[in-house]
Amino acid sequence: MKLILLGPPGAGKGTQAQRLVEKHGIPQLSTGDMLRAAVKAETEVGKRAKAVMDAGELVSDEIVNAIVAERIDQDDCAKGFILDGYPRTLAQADAVADMLAERGLHLDVVIELVVDDKALVGRILKRAEEAHAAGQPVRKDDNAEVFEERLREYYKKTAPLIGYYYANDLLKQVDGMADMDDVTAQIEAVLAAVTH
Numbered sequence: 001m002k003l004i005l006l007g008p009p010g011a012g013k014g015t016q017a018q019r020l021v022e023k024h025g026i027p028q029l030s031t032g033d034m035l036r037a038a039v040k041a042e043t044e045v046g047k048r049a050k051a052v053m054d055a056g057e058l059v060s061d062e063i064v065n066a067i068v069a070e071r072i073d074q075d076d077c078a079k080g081f082i083l084d085g086y087p088r089t090l091a092q093a094d095a096v097a098d099m100l101a102e103r104g105l106h107l108d109v110v111i112e113l114v115v116d117d118k119a120l121v122g123r124i125l126k127r128a129e130e131a132h133a134a135g136q137p138v139r140k141d142d143n144a145e146v147f148e149e150r151l152r153e154y155y156k157k158t159a160p161l162i163g164y165y166y167a168n169d170l171l172k173q174v175d176g177m178a179d180m181d182d183v184t185a186q187i188e189a190v191l192a193a194v195t196h
């Protein structure tokens, strides 16, 4: 099963992706996590991405496409994967379609977590507070100002993917404002419908 989780920052993609990993035994491919790992390891990609990420802007399509193309060829992706935070631009959406087609694969579904903007900043600030309280590192982009920029980037560059996948008959929407467990149940219902 190959699926995309789509939605603005703070929509709960990471949480739901983790649950899907446990239930379905397929990996979560989070470009955000991969980029943060590259920044931490101070690789060439990490050095190029750091300032862009800290400002809440998008890393270049070229960089993220290359990261994902390399990742999906690893053995653990053979049964499928969850794309979390990728694609984020129409160019990335075309790239992933090409990447899969070259390998004789296709996407099963794109699940959009539909959320209310106003709730998002609160969720992000809560995530930062909780990380701080637990003595974990707080993401540099998890603050109100950078969040505004992340949301603007989302509406400008990522939200057009909703129409793109709708037109390709791949889009399914779930209510991301429901309780976490309820969102999980909605996602499972979508997956059951598309895989049977």
Ligand SMILES: Nc1ncnc2c1ncn2[C@@H]1O[C@H](COP(=O)(O)OP(=O)(O)O)[C@@H](O)[C@H]1O
Binding pocket: 008, 009, 010, 031, 032, 033, 035, 052, 053, 054, 056, 057, 058, 059, 060, 061, 064, 084, 085, 086, 087, 088, 092, 141, 150
């Ligand atoms: N597919 C992508 N294309 C471009 N930049 C990306 C992509 N995925 C992640 N990034 C960069 O990493 C940052 C954090 O990503 P992520 O952890 O997915 O954030 P969020 O919690 O905002 O959804 C983004 O703001 C962006 O700078």
